Amino acid sequence: xxxxxxxxxxxxxxxxxxxxxxxxxxxxxxxxxxxxxxxxxxxxxxxxxxxxxxxxxxxxxxxxxxxxxxxxxxxxxxxxxxxxxxxxxxxxxxxxxxxxxxxxxxxxxxxxxxxxxxxxxxxxxxxxxxxxxxxxxxxxxxxxxxxxxxxxxxxxxxxxxxxxxxxxxxxxxxxxxxxxxxxxxxxxxxxxxxxxxxxxxxxxxxxxxxxxxxxxxxxxxxxxxxxxxxxxxxxxxxxxxxxxxxxxxxxxxxxxxxxxxxxxxxxxxxxxxxxxxxxxxxxxxxxxxxxxxxxxxxxxxxxxxxxxxxxxxxxxxxxxxxxxxxxxxxxxxxxxxxxxxxxxxxxxxxxxxxxxxxxxxxxxxxxxxxxxxxxxxxxxxxxxxxxxxxxxxxxxxxxxxxxxxxxxxxxxxxxxxxxxxxxxxxxxxxxxxxxxxxxxxxxxxxxxxxxxxxxxxxxxxxxxxxxxxxxxxxxxxxxx
RNA sequence: UCCCCCUUAGCUCAGUUGGUUAGAGCGGCUGACUGUUAAUCAGUAGGUCCUUGGUUCGAGCCCAAGAGGGGGAGCCA
Numbered sequence: 001x002x003x004x005x006x007x008x009x010x011x012x013x014x015x016x017x018x019x020x021x022x023x024x025x026x027x028x029x030x031x032x033x034x035x036x037x038x039x040x041x042x043x044x045x046x047x048x049x050x051x052x053x054x055x056x057x058x059x060x061x062x063x064x065x066x067x068x069x070x071x072x073x074x075x076x077x078x079x080x081x082x083x084x085x086x087x088x089x090x091x092x093x094x095x096x097x098x099x100x101x102x103x104x105x106x107x108x109x110x111x112x113x114x115x116x117x118x119x120x121x122x123x124x125x126x127x128x129x130x131x132x133x134x135x136x137x138x139x140x141x142x143x144x145x146x147x148x149x150x151x152x153x154x155x156x157x158x159x160x161x162x163x164x165x166x167x168x169x170x171x172x173x174x175x176x177x178x179x180x181x182x183x184x185x186x187x188x189x190x191x192x193x194x195x196x197x198x199x200x201x202x203x204x205x206x207x208x209x210x211x212x213x214x215x216x217x218x219x220x221x222x223x224x225x226x227x228x229x230x231x232x233x234x235x236x237x238x239x240x241x242x243x244x245x246x247x248x249x250x251x252x253x254x255x256x257x258x259x260x261x262x263x264x265x266x267x268x269x270x271x272x273x274x275x276x277x278x279x280x281x282x283x284x285x286x287x288x289x290x291x292x293x294x295x296x297x298x299x300x301x302x303x304x305x306x307x308x309x310x311x312x313x314x315x316x317x318x319x320x321x322x323x324x325x326x327x328x329x330x331x332x333x334x335x336x337x338x339x340x341x342x343x344x345x346x347x348x349x350x351x352x353x354x355x356x357x358x359x360x361x362x363x364x365x366x367x368x369x370x371x372x373x374x375x376x377x378x379x380x381x382x383x384x385x386x387x388x389x390x391x392x393x394x395x396x397x398x399x400x401x402x403x404x405x406x407x408x409x410x411x412x413x414x415x416x417x418x419x420x421x422x423x424x425x426x427x428x429x430x431x432x433x434x435x436x437x438x439x440x441x442x443x444x445x446x447x448x449x450x451x452x453x454x455x456x457x458x459x460x461x462x463x464x465x466x467x468x469x470x471x472x473x474x475x476x477x478x479x480x
Numbered sequence: 481u482c483c484c485c486c487u488u489a490g491c492u493c494a495g496u497u498g499g500u501u502a503g504a505g506c507g508g509c510u511g512a513c514u515g516u517u518a519a520u521c522a523g524u525a526g527g528u529c530c531u532u533g534g535u536u537c538g539a540g541c542c543c544a545a546g547a548g549g550g551g552g553a554g555c556c557a
Contacts, residue, residue, distance in 0.1 A: 033516040054514080067507090084517045108491065108507045109518045115549065116491070170556065207557095232555055233481055245557060341553085353553075406557060451557030464550090476548095 010043035068100030158208030172203035249447035407448020
């Protein structure tokens with residue numbers, strides 16, 4: 001019996017062989033009627049039922065089969081006599097691999113709040129909801145690599161520690177080995193970074209884009225997929241201090257090629273989830289429907305999770321210039337009735353969340369790509385359009401999440417880029433290598449960044465970003 | 481960082497105008513039952529009412545400060 005090889009529950013359920021002796025290892029979800037064990041090993045959202053002959057099993061052993069305990073079960077696979085499952089294991093032997101004291105184990109066979117589960121993030125993977133999210137997250141990671149690989153893109157690892165302070169995407173986390181209580185000082189009494197590990201100030205990356213651009217100017221099409229760190233004091237359901245971002249950079253792509261790729265990419269990911277995660281999505285869909293029932297009619301969404309995913313996969317995104325968007329917003333009902341907190345008056349102001357939501361959720365009712373933004377509200381590296389006022393930037397906006405992708409055609413003309421850097425006042429010594437790309441064999445190129453967790457939010461229907469990453473890092477929280 | 485809301489049993493929550501001994505469901509424990517499906521039935525234990533200070537004869541309830549959590553805004557992906 002000892003040398004019988006373990007079978008994963010997914011394999012058992014996908015291709016059951018009635019009468020075969022099998023061994024399964026996993027965690028007890030419930031133990032009903034002193035007889036029926038629901039066992040889950042995370043290979044699928046579905047449990048296998050173990051049927052115990054309780055009359056011929058040691059009572060002390062039965063007592064240890066509690067919710068959360070880890071067990072190994074051996075027996076013959078049989079067609080189930082009950083109704084809720086097709087097959088079950090007629091248990092011959094049970095081994096308790098790890099007890100879970102029922103008075104202390106916090107998970108119960110009942111619905112828990114997401115807030116409570118966040119506090120026990122080391123255990124929440126043992127729930128249906130979170131194991132489904134973990135599995136979908138994995139499928140999406142794989143799909144990202146497959147999408148780009150199939151198109152001839154190369155994955156590039158850009159540095160996590162950066163010596164550049166010019167990425168321009170927000171506050172950075174400092175990386176140092178200096179003693180915080182007694183740092184090395186120079187003659188003027190300032191901190192002497194020459195004594196620091198790298199001999200200069202260093203930070204955690206806020207974007208791999210600039211390094212990614214160097215790679216695309218030799219490999220043509222590349223993408224990065226790595227951790228990203230922002231020390232912004234953001235407390236929202238869609239921001240993390242540590243998150244994962246996918247950043248493709250493509251030589252010879254203009255802004256339209258860039259938008260085409262972004263749209264195809266997002267649709268590919270959604271389709272991949274629909275095709276490969278149906279059990280988990282069906283569970284999350286039902287979970288969301290149950291959740292909706294507790295809300296007032298007004299706040300319920302018109303489409304279910306699965307309907308939303310199919311809608312995005314099947315419909316073209318709406319592409320609208322910033323200027324057109326301003327016209328739509330200026331003439332919109334909420335603007336005329338002064339319902340917007342920030343009223344749209346003229347051209348040039350950045351759009352607020354409420355405006356983006358109006359365009360996506362009320363006006364177009366589909367994902368929207370806004371492009372050609374005023375240059376003054378966008379980053380220095382974005383390519384200036386011939387009108388002298390706008391840059392070839394684009395944002396992909398999703399319902400409920402907002403900006404899921406931000407990108408642009410990059411400024412490839414040395415003179416214009418140099419002038420912009422000077423205007424904004426970025427020290428050229430930090431960007432000499434970035435400028436050299438424009439000196440030696442420069443080429444039109446484009447790229448974008450996709451917030452991976454925001455994508456997972458959309459695919460899983462989870463409304464808080466802290467629930468789609470195993471151990472979220474947010475201001476005042478680095479537990480686990 | 482700003483605005484709003486919340487914090488009562490392990491979990492989810494109720495608790496009347498401030499009034500005696502703070503409740504329910506689920507979970508735990510004990511027992512019954514034994515083809516269950518978040519099993520069912522009976523019994524039982526379990527409380528720093530977030531913390532500190534204040535008002536009051538009396539505070540879970542009122543006031544102030546703090547802590548933790550949530551929602552929204554800004555920043556962005």
